[in-house]
Amino acid sequence: MVKITNIFGDQYSGQAGKAGVFAKWKGRQYRRAYVIPANPKTTMQLVIRGYFTNVIACWHTYHSIQRLVYSYLATGLVMSGMNLLVRRWMLAATKLLTLPLDPKEGVKQIASATSVKTDEVVPSTANPATLTTKPVVIGSAIMGTTWASAVQDAYVDIDMGDVRIPVDLDNVDGAKAAEAVVADGDLLVISYTSGGRTITREVLDTCSGGAAKFAARAAIGVALRTAYYPIDFESVVLEVYDLSATTYFQLESEEIDAINGKVYLDMSALFDATDEHTYTSYTAIEGAKLEVTKVDTSFITWRRYSDDQGYIPVAQTIEDETYDWNLSAGTYVSQIRAAQSAVLATKHECITMVAV
16 A cells, blocks of 8 residues: 655545555545455455454444544544454454453533432422422432332433332332232333434343342442433333233333433323422532543543533543543642542542532
8 A cells, every 4th residue: 555645735536547546544645556356255254254244333332422432542543443443353353352342431420519409399290390409410319208109110310321220120010019020031121212213122131040020220330221322301111021921011210311300200190299309419510621541641541521511421441441530620629530440430420529
């Protein structure tokens, strides 16, 4: 492959007879020899093509922030983030090593103060209802002490598609408990819309090993997560597929829009006037900078500024851990964390910064 430098600034593209083929990649023009590619379809060729198919399919399942972290890692390599993933994948696949894992991802909510709202009565019986204070810390909203509506089997935090299960789901119809006990082969599934996609009965969890339940996942750090997000508000249907009865049972679930401070019951038409919520709200800091580097280096693997809701999405690869982490904002004391794993560097959390 020959790089082309033209003092007249001419740009060439495509085939020039049989002399060669001109093209441009990453801002650099080049010429290569014209050849008719051979395609003997050997066994090894077919295997390698299968690897390429798999890695490209994997790339297309990544969300934008997962792709962005590969773009940071490709800085200085004169290749795209997708090229870097392909290179890593092919090296691992051909040497029978562990394939690259999906980058870990989450949201940091940057605040100057937080406030716990305990047993706050819903301001109206409308569904959806608006909480008194927003934004809400992701994963903090739960039913209050007084709750007259149907007991909620799950909370769906729509920002990242996190599904929290407050207590074990022992029955295929959840807290209603009028149907059969959960058994091996039963599925916890979710239907929703996200960014123009309609997802129907995506499997979140499978009962196996005689567990006879879908285990509780009350904390945001262990929540189940949908394949696509953010989820469109008021679009969720959560169900259990009963294998023995070959029937779906809808569960009670509550959607939580942390940015707008809204809550929505997926099965009930209205909230009860006595329903209460407990949650944490915060005062957002806009323009805070999060910078992540490979440990003990200046190589930046993430840089992002908080928006007007204090949100900073972040992703990091497991293969490149560990990381140093620096959060700074104009009139606040910077926060520095050293030697963090990808999981710790990206976990959902609300960070309260102290004024200088």
